[in-house]
Amino acid sequence: MTRQISQYLSVDCVLFGYNGLELEVLIVDRTLNDTDSGELIINDCTLTGNHVYEDEPIEDAANRVLFDLTGLDNVFLEQFKTFAHPNRLKKPNDQLWLKSTGRDPEARIITVGFYSLVATDKVKLQWKGRNVRWVPVSEVGELAFDHNLILEEALRTLQTRIKYEPITFELLPDKFTLTQLQNVYEAIWGIELDKRNFRKKVARMKYLIQLDEKQTGVAHKPARLYVFSRDVYDKTKKELFDFTI
Amino acid sequence: MTRQISQYLSVDCVLFGYNGLELEVLIVDRTLNDTDSGELIINDCTLTGNHVYEDEPIEDAANRVLFDLTGLDNVFLEQFKTFAHPNRLKKPNDQLWLKSTGRDPEARIITVGFYSLVATDKVKLQWKGRNVRWVPVSEVGELAFDHNLILEEALRTLQTRIKYEPITFELLPDKFTLTQLQNVYEAIWGIELDKRNFRKKVARMKYLIQLDEKQTGVAHKPARLYVFSRDVYDKTKKELFDFTI
DNA sequence: ATACTTAGTGTTGTTTTTACACTTTTGATT
DNA sequence: AATCAAAAGTGTAAAAACAACACTAAGTAT
Secondary structure, eight states: OOOOEEEEEEEEEEEEEEOSSSEEEEEEEEEEEOTTTOOEEEEEEEOEEEEEETTOOHHHHHHHHHHHHHSOSSOEEEEEEEEOOTTTTOSHHHHHHHHHTTOOTTSOOEEEEEEEEOOGGGOOOOBTTBEEEEEEGGGOOOOSTTHHHHHHHHHHHHHHHHHHSOOGGGGSOSSBOHHHHHHHHHHHHTSOOOHHHHHHHHHTOTTEEEEEEEOOSOSSOOOEEEEEOHHHHHHHHHHOOOOOO | OOOOEEEEEEEEEEEEEEOSSSEEEEEEEEEEEOTTTOOEEEEEEEOEEEEEETTOOHHHHHHHHHHHHHSOSSOEEEEEEEEOOTTTTOSHHHHHHHHHTTOOTTSOOEEEEEEEEOOGGGOOOOBTTBEEEEEEGGGOOOOSTTHHHHHHHHHHHHHHHHHHSOOGGGGSOSSBOHHHHHHHHHHHHTSOOOHHHHHHHHHTOTTEEEEEEEOOSOSSOOOEEEEEOHHHHHHHHHHOOOOOO
16 A cells, blocks of 8 residues: 555645854755657756655644655744645646656646754755755855745744744754854844843843853864753743744 | 545644734634544634645635635735644544544644634624624633644744834724824734824824824714725835845 | 722842953874 | 864943832813
8 A cells, every 4th residue: 555645735845054154055956858769858956845745644744755865854844834825836837847746737737835943963864866056145045946935034034933932053063153053143144143132142141051162173272162052041031932023 | 527635735824813802812612522422522712724725725615614604805914933743633532523624644644733813893703503693812821732832823923024024904893093103003012002102103104094083982082993905015015125224 | 089900110139141362282294 | 293174162332111109180070
C-alpha cells in the first residue's frame, strides 16, 4: 500500500540561514531534460517545497522537507501564508514542471508557506540528489513558480517577527556571542545597530544566559558566549503578555 | 457556462464585531433536515465560510463572503492561518454536511482562515436566508467542523496584531470617542487599562484626528469625536519602521 | 436645583531610549 | 620581546515613555 500524494496541496519551506555576514535562503537547482532527446530544457531555481501525503498534516510535511534536507528535527518552523491564486502555476515552465512530475497542469495547486530558521553550520545539506545551496537573500534571482513572491512574504514576516519574538538565535550555533546576535538583526533588517544600546537591551532579556566560556581561536579579544534558555523564556512569556498598546 | 466550485478549497472568515461592551463574532445557524422524513437531523453553529470558485483568488472569495453578509466592500480582512488537517472534517456531523452540499466526504478540504473587523452598527446582516447572529466571543459554544480551533487562532492573532497595528477603530463607527477606543482594547484583551495613560498614549498617534465635534444625545458630558486617518498612518509608517528589538 | 453619569486632565518616580568614544584583551607579525 | 591588528566590552547624560494614582467639568434627567 503506497502512500498517496495530494494532487492539489503542497508546502513550501523558506529556509533561512546566516553565514556570519548575510541572511541566506536555501535554493534548489532543478533541471529538466527532454524525455526523447535528453536535451536540457529547463534550468530553474526554486525554494524547497514538496508534496503533502494525503494522510499527512501540513506541519508534518513541512517538517519532513526540513528533515530530508538537514537531518534535523525540531527546527524552528512557522506557517506564514498560503498561496492559492488560480494562475500561480500557469507559466509555460511551471506547466512543464507539473507535467514532468505527473501532476495535472490544469489543477489549482495550493501551497502553504512555512519559513524556517537554521544555523547553517549545524547542517550538512542534501536533498534527493538535487543541488541545494545557500544564496544571500539580496542575490536571489528569478525563481520558478511564484517563489519570488513567497520569499518576499516570508522575509517580511521574519523582519516583523524578530521585533517581538526572540527567534534570531535559531540562526546561530547553540553558543553565540552578542556581536553575532547583533549581526543577525542587522542582516535581517539591512541596517546597523548601536553596539552599546543593543547590549543594554539584551541585558534585560533574562532568557539570554551568559556562560563562563569564551570564544577560542580568534585573533583578537575573545567574546563571552551566551545561550538561549527556552525554559526562562516560556516562564517570562507566561508572566508577562505585554498588554500595553 | 456555470462557474465551477473548488471541491477542496474553502475560506472561513472569522468576522469580529464589537457591541460597545464585548467582542463578538458572527455565527451562522445551520440546520439540516432529512431528505425523506423532513425531520431535523442537525442543528449546528459555524463561522462564516464558503467555497472558492475555481477561477477565484482566495482573497476575492473571502471578500465575497463579507460582501454577501454585510453589503460592505473594503472591509478589513487578513489571512491568518490555513487549516488542512486530513481529519478536520471527519466527525459524523461534518460528513453529513459535506454530503448535503454534494461534496465528497472523503476529500481533504483545505480552508484558508481570514479574520475581519466590522463596526456592527454599520451593517445589516443577511446571508442566503440563514440565521446569522453576533455572539460574544466568551459565549461561543461548540461549533461544527474545526471552527472552535479556527476561532481560537483568529482571536490570538487579533490580540497580538492590535499591539502593533492600529486596526481597532475598524470595530467602531467612523467617528468615535477615546473611551470607545479604549473599550475595544479592553474587550479584545479582557483586561482593564488606565484611562489617563491610555489617552496619553493615543495622543502620540498622529493618525488619530480630533474633530471639532462632540457626541450628541448622551445624558452626560459629551465626549470629543475622533477619526482615523489612513493617509497620516501610511505616511508615518513609511517614515518609521521601528527597528529596535 | 439637584443628582447622575461619563469626560477629561497632571504629577511624580521609574524605566527605557538615544547618541556617542575609548580601553581591554587576545593572536599575529616583526 | 615589542608592536600591531581586530574585535570585545564598557558609561553617561538628556529625552521620552511608562506606571500609578483622584479629582473637576459638562452635559442630561428628575
